[in-house]
Amino acid sequence: MNKKEASTPIDIRQVKITDPFWGAVQETVRREVLPYQWEALNDRVPGAEPSFCMHNFRAAARLMERKTQPGFTEPGYTFRGFQTLPEDKEHPEADKFYGFVFQDSDFYKWVEAAAYSLSNHPDPELEGTVDGAIEIICAAQQESGYLDTYYILNGMDGAFTNLKDHHELYCLGHLIESAVAYYQATGKDKLLRAACRYADYVCQCFGPEEGKCKGYPGHEIAEMALVRLYEATGQEKYLDLSRFFLDQRGTSPNYFLEEEKRRAQKEGRPVPKDDSSHYAYYQAHKPVREQEEAVGHAVRAGYLYSGMADMSRLTGDKELLAACKRLWDNIVKKKLYITGGIGGTAVGEAFSYPYDLPNDTAYSETCAAISLAFFARRMLEISPSSEYADVMELSMYNTVVAGMALDGKSFFYVNPLEVSPAACKEDTRLEHVKTVRQKWFGCACCPPNIARIVSSAAAYAFTEREETLFTHLYMGSEITKEVEGIKLRLILESSIPWEGRAAMTVHTDAPAKCTLAFRLPGWCRAPAVTGPEGMERVEKEGYVYFTGIWRDGDRVELSLPMEVRLNAANPRVREDMGRVAVTRGPICYCMEQADNGENLHLLRLDPGAVNKAAISQIEICGQKMTSLELEGFRREQPEENAPLYAEYATPQESQACLKFIPYYAWANRGEGEMSVWVRI
Amino acid sequence: MNKKEASTPIDIRQVKITDPFWGAVQETVRREVLPYQWEALNDRVPGAEPSFCMHNFRAAARLMERKTQPGFTEPGYTFRGFQTLPEDKEHPEADKFYGFVFQDSDFYKWVEAAAYSLSNHPDPELEGTVDGAIEIICAAQQESGYLDTYYILNGMDGAFTNLKDHHELYCLGHLIESAVAYYQATGKDKLLRAACRYADYVCQCFGPEEGKCKGYPGHEIAEMALVRLYEATGQEKYLDLSRFFLDQRGTSPNYFLEEEKRRAQKEGRPVPKDDSSHYAYYQAHKPVREQEEAVGHAVRAGYLYSGMADMSRLTGDKELLAACKRLWDNIVKKKLYITGGIGGTAVGEAFSYPYDLPNDTAYSETCAAISLAFFARRMLEISPSSEYADVMELSMYNTVVAGMALDGKSFFYVNPLEVSPAACKEDTRLEHVKTVRQKWFGCACCPPNIARIVSSAAAYAFTEREETLFTHLYMGSEITKEVEGIKLRLILESSIPWEGRAAMTVHTDAPAKCTLAFRLPGWCRAPAVTGPEGMERVEKEGYVYFTGIWRDGDRVELSLPMEVRLNAANPRVREDMGRVAVTRGPICYCMEQADNGENLHLLRLDPGAVNKAAISQIEICGQKMTSLELEGFRREQPEENAPLYAEYATPQESQACLKFIPYYAWANRGEGEMSVWVRI
Known part of the structure; x- marks a missing residue:
């Protein structure tokens, strides 16, 4: 790294967004998402899955008042995705932890988004709400500085015994991100002091010194958050802790394996075998400097690589930077959707193997696209090169924004590139794919994550020296x-x-x-x-x-003339053989049933038609955007009872006009088919 | 039905197969499969998963000698697919039941195949082995006639309490099939008498009369087996029992639901909701005469429809015949692979929704193709029409035979139409797809099922009036x-x-x-x-x-001139758009890596080339068969580090000769890619 080349994101208080595209998305977040999410965090949204996020903080705060601590017993997981839920959802017990083990982080993400919004739109009511909530959060903090409601409510003797799957250090990361953001937006440091106290406690517990824990986060984010805390406070110990987490990750003996062995012994379960490869899901299969392929849970990976980039920017660690560049290359050349999404498989919400980019079973989690934008911006900070900004732009203008309905009232967790509602209803392999956006999720990582990147979009648009x-x-x-x-x-x-x-x-x-x-x-x-x-x-x-x-x-x-462009995938991507995707400028387009009727797979684009593409405007949910019309053909559908197989004959096709809308705007006009890739 | 039109399968003792194709397959079964399976049933195959099938019969026979019965306690299922396995596989406990709940049926299937083989190839050693085994089986039978080692060994008070998932009536069906076949082959009736005793006991327990159980098999086969027993013995009660099972199935209140409620109450579990649709897996979601779509577990479905066809042939039940025809049409027009396979999805080994015929994730179980041949022959028996024989031929010459290696030493359970070994290794969605045949399976339904249909192939070739x-x-x-x-x-x-x-x-x-x-x-x-x-x-x-x-x-x-034919799928089959499959006569062909190199998806067929197809012979594993060579093109693979997306340009292709071998012979030359459908 050349320190002279490095830049830092602009302080968003220096920027007033006037952009019609991003201005509208930010307004939607400010007016719709932030108030709605506060209701959701407080379980006040009728018909939505309860979050229990604020419930847990309140319960922990009450417990702190009483200064008693239960002994740790792991609460049973219910079937629905490892949540602990009350028997009667309407009446949770006041002293109990509910929801996912990482539920605290939803509040932190919301505060972070609120902070960015307040930076440009002072709103005393919102600020008052945040301040009140911060009081509760701080009241829940242990005297030691520890702050994670799962263990506070279930028994502190379990704390830091399952770093792999329980998200205490992940919650620390989000706490720091929110605290720094809120401090920078408002000058108020109560949450920042709480974050420092928790971080200080983690510094006491973790580190290279004898007797300290040699573990690291199961779900990364603390790495980059601690760098941010170091940059906000100047305290070297936070940088050191981040470096410790990075250096420690994937080393031998594997910490997660040792930890599992300890738990297994304690619980009388069979002790797992020595095999670090199991920990690729956590990017803990080998030391980070040796990693060459982006693997495992895509959001975790994106956060880790962001932290690695931060560290190499600050310390000039060339080996770390080389690893970042290798991993970046691997993603961009082998594992990136043309919509800017990453993480092709629902199994582990993870990167699949190289060139495996299925369209219909795609996972392409909204948060993963966000994490890619994080990583890209950090690579840009190290050294400005358009290869990073191109991908950041792709993610932000397409998959990130697609994660939210145009009215801000519903969200996608999964962002497929091809949808047939009939298939999604029938095919359990598509269980994770939703054809309409959902109001809220029990695992609500994506909506507040969209809110925080959208509200701080300026920091991605501009960096400075x-x-x-x-x-x-x-x-x-x-x-x-x-x-x-x-x-x-x-x-x-x-x-x-x-x-x-x-x-x-x-x-x-x-x-x-x-x-x-x-x-x-x-x-x-x-x-x-x-x-x-x-x-x-x-x-x-x-x-x-x-x-x-x-x-x-x-x-x-x-x-910067933008032509309608037909894109072909590398032929190693089997799914996209014989197909093209239409882009214009940074926007990736798609076909929807609303414009093109059913059976999108019967449509075929005339490759020569690209020069005659008609560019027009369309209004969806009151928002104007560009749509494209290209000439092509529609294969005739045989009669209802036609045979399944017949001797091949040149297919009967009629001329058709194929209409494309921006991918981010799909599924805003009811349920229907959608496809990014179209046959040529 | 017009009784004058009906015919019956020829007695295979009247036929000597001289056919090079079927003769070779039958010889392989006789020389390799039958002896090997006997070893497998006795857990004497090194490296193969133990069956425990004969172990269970021996254990039950010993128990019968002692005349003591344990009280029923459901043995725990181990993780590997609902088997009960000994802690030490080398040393199972002599008194315990192991393996799947339906393990008995593997012996019956083996006896049935052996019987057909003996019909044409007297073999005193094999016959002696069977006779000895029958002694053990009969010694395990209860005085009441009941014969299922799972409950005999785990406690008879559980018998008939879980018809839905425990296969007592399925085992009865296979017992009958084997007993009749062995009696017809050898004139020996010991097993037939045992089968009648068990059937008589079931007649006592089940039926429309008050106080009798109103249930029916969770896994069908008893329906058609009881018809066979009726035809062999002339005893009307067996026909009546079969009709009772058919009439009862899917009626309201749903028996499986009632049974589940009873078990739930007994075990203190939540009582399931009233929803018959859950039972589509078992074809018990509605009365059989009202069924219109082939759904659920494909083998069960094929066996049920076979039983329905048998019943309508014997009784002239027009409503039942109409249901058979509807279901047949539904399969053939919407749910049949071009290889004669059925059951497109691994989830529940089941039929997927109409036109969902994925090639790479295909299930297409060998047993399901066999069940389709059963169904087809029974429809032919009712009324000879080539539409049935065409499909029977397709299944038998392609998927059924593909289930076994040319040397008879390994087997496929799942028969995909497209395989990339790299993808199968990496992609958990393809976990069920094997790229090389396996020696034996814990759930070993397919190998003995192949043996029994192959050994009785003449009964499919010829029927008579x-x-x-x-x-x-x-x-x-x-x-x-x-x-x-x-x-x-x-x-x-x-x-x-x-x-x-x-x-x-x-x-x-x-x-x-x-x-x-x-x-x-x-x-x-x-x-x-x-x-x-x-x-x-x-x-x-x-x-x-x-x-x-x-x-x-x-x-x-x-x-009967056979041309090389290019087949296109109905465009509703999304997977096959823009692709063709090559057939010639009854044989479906495929491309293999062994002949065409890696990356089969880069190959494209010239549709005009079909008239210039070169037909030649190839020898695989010492067996001669026809191979085809067609002209086409190979898309050039870009350099290793080429970008993932690029502006569309007409693909660079070179001329290529595409070689096709019969689908049934794939995966006999090591691991490699395979594809039935090729781009056009």
């Missing part, structure tokens, strides 16, 4: 940046993702020397960028840099 | 048939399935009046059949009938 501002995503904004004491106001106008024009205008009271850098998107064949006369202009790694003295009214204009 | 002989399958044979006291010897010569010629020559000491009927196969576009001059010739339902006085040397010649 002292005298340089990078524009990675063309998100219309008003940005303030101080350079040598001079305050610049930079107005970015953008018609992306619908048209290929953008421009940045500088407003300043005094001339200022700095660099404005703009990404040349990979989807644009012939970008044309013009800056003010006399500026030094350099092109490097997919960015054009203008350096010089900027004066009021100086303007950079970008013409 | 008093003065008519039907040739359904062109299986080279010497057949004897008595007509009005005159003994005809009929020699069928056939080059099918490799070439389209067959001829039947009549040898007789005296002229005899009768009808010889020959099927016109659906795969033949222009059949030409010539009989002796002066014969009455009628064509009907895909059969040509020659009626008249036959004299020595009279001969019917059939020219």
Whole structure:
């Protein structure tokens, strides 16, 4: 790593998003998602699965008042996905923990999203709600600093005995992320102090020193969160703990295996065999610096790689950076959906083997796409290169946004690239695929995760060094940046993702020397960028840099023509043989039954038609977006009782107009078929 | 039903198979499979999963000697597919039941196959082994006649309390099938008397009379077996019991549900909800006469429909026949693989929804294809129509035979139409798919089932009425048939399935009046059949009938030209869009890696090439068969590190010669890719 190359995300308080696309998504989150999620966290949404998140904090807080602790007994799991649920859902017992073992994190994610929203939209009522909730959370914290309601309520003697599957360190990570965000947004440090106390306690318990626990998180995030806490507080111990977690992961003897052996012995179960490969799900099958293939649970992987990138940025650890680059390459070249999603298989919500990218059984979890954007931004922070921003853009404009309905009222956990509602009803292999977005999930990781990335979108669009501002995503904004004491106001106008024009205008009271850098998107064949006369202009790694003295009214204009493009997959992707996907600019398009009728698989695109594609506007749920019409053919459906097999004859086809809408907007007009890939 | 139209399978003792294709398969079964299976049933095959089948009978026989019975306690299931296994596999406890609850049936299937084999190949050693085993089986039988080692060993008070999942009536069915077959083959009735005693006991326990149990088999087969027992013994009560089982099935209140409620109450579990639809797996979701769609476990379904057909043949029950025809149509038009396999999904080893015929995740159990042949023959018995024989032939020449290695030493349970060994290793959705045949299975239904259908193949090729002989399958044979006291010897010569010629020559000491009927196969576009001059010739339902006085040397010649044919699936089958399957005569062909290299999905067939197809011979495992070579193209594989997505361009292809071998012979040359469907 070259420290001179590194940049940091812009403080979102410096940015006012004016972008029609992202402005609308942020407004939806602010108006719909944040209030709704608060209700959900408090089990007040009729018909939705209860969360029990705030219930657990309240129960733990009451327990703290009484200063008594139960002895640890693992609560039984119910059938529905490892939750502990009350016998009567309407009347949970006041002292008991319910829901998933990681339920605390949902509150933290919500606070983090709320903090980002408050950064730009002061809202005393929302802030009051958060403050009140923080009181409860802090009241639940142990004197030691420990803070995880699962063990507080079920008995502290079990704490840190199942790092592999119980998410105490994951909850620590989310607590830190929310606490730093809320502190930065409001200046209030109560939650930050709680986060530091918990982190301090973990520092006491974990580390290379003799007698300390040699474990690490089963679900990663603490790694990158601790880096963030270090950057917010300057306390080296947090960086050290993060490094310890990274260094320790996957080393031999495998900690998770040792831990399992201990638990098995205690519980009289057969002791598991020595086989680290079982821990690939947790990316703990080998030391992180030796990992070459993105494997296991995709969200965990994305979070781990983000933490590795953070650490290499701060410490210049070249081996770690090389591992990040290898893993990045592996994802982008072998395991990435054209929608920016990752994690092809529902089994373990995980990366599948190289080039296994099924469309109908795809998992492509919303959170996994978010984690890929995290990883991409961190790689960008280390060294700006459009290869990272291209993928970040792909994830954010497609799968991340697809995770939420246009009205913000329902969500996808799984983001398939091909859906037949009839098949989803009948085929248990598609059990995980929903054809309409759900209101809330017992395992509600995705909705608050969408809220936090959407609310902080500016930090993905722009990063900065002292005298340089990078524009990675063309998100219309008003940005303030101080350079040598001079305050610049930079107005970015953008018609992306619908048209290929953008421009940045500088407003300043005094001339200022700095660099404005703009990404040349990979989807644009012939970008044309013009800056003010006399500026030094350099092109490097997919960015054009203008350096010089900027004066009021100086303007950079970008013409980034976006053609309708037919994409073919590498023929190693068996599922996509003989098919193409339609993109235009950063947007991946799909066909829906609402526009094209049933049996989308009978449609075929005329590859020559791409030059005659009709580009028009469509309004879905009150939101305007671009739709595309391309010429093609529709295979005739035989009569109802036609034989199953017949001698091959050239198929009877009629001319058809195939209509495509942005993938992120699918399933907003009722249930129906959808397909990203279309036969050619 | 028109009783005049009905025919019955030929007694296989009247037929000597001389056919190179079936002769070889039968020899393999006789020389390899039967001796091997006897070893397997006795747990003497090193490295194979123990069966415990004979162990259980011996244990039950010892218990009978002692005349003591344990009280029923359900043995715990181990993780591996609901088997009860000894802690130390080498040393099972002498008094305990092990293996699957239906383990007894494996012995019966073996005896049945042995009986058919003995019919044509007297073998005193084999017969002695069977006789000895029958002694053990009979010694295990209760005084009441009850005979199921699971309950005999685990406590008789549990008997008939779980008809849904415990296979007592299934074992009864297989006992009957084996007993009748062994009696017919050898004239020995010890096992037949045991079967009658068990059937008599079931007659006492089950029936419409007050106080009797109103249940029916969870796994069907007793229905058709009881018809067979009725036909062998003339005892009406067996026919009545079969009809009771059929009439009772799926009626309201649902017996399986009531039974589950009783068990739940007894065991203090939550009582299941009133919902008959749960029982579709068992074809018990509605009365059999009302069933319209083939659903649930495919083998059970095939056995049930066979029993329904038997009953309608004997009783003229039109409603039952109409249901059989509906279900037949549903299978053939919506749920049949081009290989003659049925049951597309591994979930429940079951029929999937209409037109869901996945190639790679296919289940297509060998036993299910066998059950389809059972059903087809019974429909043929009712009324000869080539639509039934075409499908019977498809199943028998393709999936049934594919279930066994050419050397008879290993078996497939699951018969996929597309295999990538790399995918099977990595993808848990393909866990059920094996890329090489297995030596034996804990659940060893398929190998002995293959043995019994193969050994009795003649009964599928020929059925008869008093003065008519039907040739359904062109299986080279010497057949004897008595007509009005005159003994005809009929020699069928056939080059099918490799070439389209067959001829039947009549040898007789005296002229005899009768009808010889020959099927016109659906795969033949222009059949030409010539009989002796002066014969009455009628064509009907895909059969040509020659009626008249036959004299020595009279001969019917059939020219059944078989072209290489490219088949397209109904476009409702999404998996097969843009692909074809190659057939020639009754044989379905496939591509293997051994002939075509890796990445079969990169190959594409030139549809015009079908007329230039090269037909040659290939020898696999010492067996000669036809292979086909067709012109096509191979898509070029991009370099190792090529991008995952790129702008669409006409794919680079080179000319290629695609080689096809019979599907039944795949996976006999090591592990590799295989595909039945190829892109066009």
